Amino acid sequence: MASQVGSLYKPDDLRRADAFQIFYLAINAGVIASPLIVGTLGETMGWHWGFGAAGVGMLIGLAIYLWGQKYLPREHFGVAKTTAEPKEPMSRKDWLATAALILLIPVLAVAIVPNNQIFNAYLVWADKDFALYWGGEKLPTTWLITLDAVVSVSFLAIVAGFYRWWKTRWTEPDELTKIIIGSVFSIGGMVCLYMAAATTPPGEKIGLAWPVMFHIVNSIGLAHMLPVSLALFARLAPKQINATVIGLYYLSFFAGNSLVGWVGGWFETMPVTQFWLIHMALATGAGVVFMLFKLLLAPRLMGKAEPEDAALA
Known part of the structure; x- marks a missing residue:
C-alpha cells in the first residue's frame, strides 16, 4: 500500500510527503481507537468479541480500499495491459539510488530509537518517578501512551497543514530537509527528558510539565521523519523494484526496535540524565548523517538525469 501511495505522484511532486503524513495520521488514529473498541470488548464481554470487532474493522477497511480503486492506476490491481511493454533496465542512477537508500536504513533505525523508547524504558521511568x-488518585502509566498517540495524530495533521500553507508563500522544503528538521526536534525532545531528570531534586516526583513538552516536541519531530522518510524512499526507489525497496524500508523498524530493547537495558545501570543524553547523541548522529546525505548524494539522486540515464530512457 505504501508503494501505491507513493506512485500516485510524479517524481518531483512534494505532495507525496503530505500523502504519507495522512497515511500515518490514519494509522495513529487507529492506535487511539482500537484499544478503546477492541480492548474494551475483549475485557468486558469476552476475548472472542474483541477479535470479532477487529475482523469487522478489517472488512470495513477492505471495502473502503476496493471502493477507492477508481482513484488508483489500473496496474495497481493487476489489470493486464493489452500490449506487453519491454522492461526498462536499471540505470547507473537507479543502482546508486538503491544503494543509497539501503545505506539509509541503519541511519533511520538509529533515528527512531529516541521516539520508540517511549514504549520501553520511558514507561518504567514514568511509573517509578512521575507524579501521575x-x-x-494515581493515573495508569499507560495513559502516557494514549497521550502520545493523541499528540502524534494532532501534529501529523498540523505539520501537513503547515506545509500546505507554507508552499503558498515560499518554497516548500524537500524530503531530506524536512527529515533534518525532524532530527532537530527529536534532539529537543531528548533535551526535555534530560531537563526533567536534571531539574528534579532527589527523592521528589517529576512533574508533568517537562514530559508533556517532550511529547509535543517529539511528535513534531516524528511528523517530519517517519512519513517523510517513507515518501523519500517512494520517490527515489527505481520503479522496477519500487515495492521491494519500500519493503526494505521497514527493516529500519525491526533494527530500531531491537536497538530500543538493547539500549533500554542500560536504564537500570546508569544515571537517568546520562541515559537520555545517549538518546540525544543518537538523534544528533542520525541528523548529521541525513545532512551529509543531502549535501553529498541528494544532488545526484534528485537532480536531472545524467547523460547515461537519459540515453537509457
Missing part, C-alpha cells in the same frame, strides 16, 4: 496523580 489527579485528585489524589
Whole structure:
C-alpha cells in the first residue's frame, strides 16, 4: 500500500510527503481507537468479541480500499495491459539510488530509537518517578501512551497543514530537509527528558510539565521523519523494484526496535540524565548523517538525469 501511495505522484511532486503524513495520521488514529473498541470488548464481554470487532474493522477497511480503486492506476490491481511493454533496465542512477537508500536504513533505525523508547524504558521511568496523580488518585502509566498517540495524530495533521500553507508563500522544503528538521526536534525532545531528570531534586516526583513538552516536541519531530522518510524512499526507489525497496524500508523498524530493547537495558545501570543524553547523541548522529546525505548524494539522486540515464530512457 505504501508503494501505491507513493506512485500516485510524479517524481518531483512534494505532495507525496503530505500523502504519507495522512497515511500515518490514519494509522495513529487507529492506535487511539482500537484499544478503546477492541480492548474494551475483549475485557468486558469476552476475548472472542474483541477479535470479532477487529475482523469487522478489517472488512470495513477492505471495502473502503476496493471502493477507492477508481482513484488508483489500473496496474495497481493487476489489470493486464493489452500490449506487453519491454522492461526498462536499471540505470547507473537507479543502482546508486538503491544503494543509497539501503545505506539509509541503519541511519533511520538509529533515528527512531529516541521516539520508540517511549514504549520501553520511558514507561518504567514514568511509573517509578512521575507524579501521575489527579485528585489524589494515581493515573495508569499507560495513559502516557494514549497521550502520545493523541499528540502524534494532532501534529501529523498540523505539520501537513503547515506545509500546505507554507508552499503558498515560499518554497516548500524537500524530503531530506524536512527529515533534518525532524532530527532537530527529536534532539529537543531528548533535551526535555534530560531537563526533567536534571531539574528534579532527589527523592521528589517529576512533574508533568517537562514530559508533556517532550511529547509535543517529539511528535513534531516524528511528523517530519517517519512519513517523510517513507515518501523519500517512494520517490527515489527505481520503479522496477519500487515495492521491494519500500519493503526494505521497514527493516529500519525491526533494527530500531531491537536497538530500543538493547539500549533500554542500560536504564537500570546508569544515571537517568546520562541515559537520555545517549538518546540525544543518537538523534544528533542520525541528523548529521541525513545532512551529509543531502549535501553529498541528494544532488545526484534528485537532480536531472545524467547523460547515461537519459540515453537509457
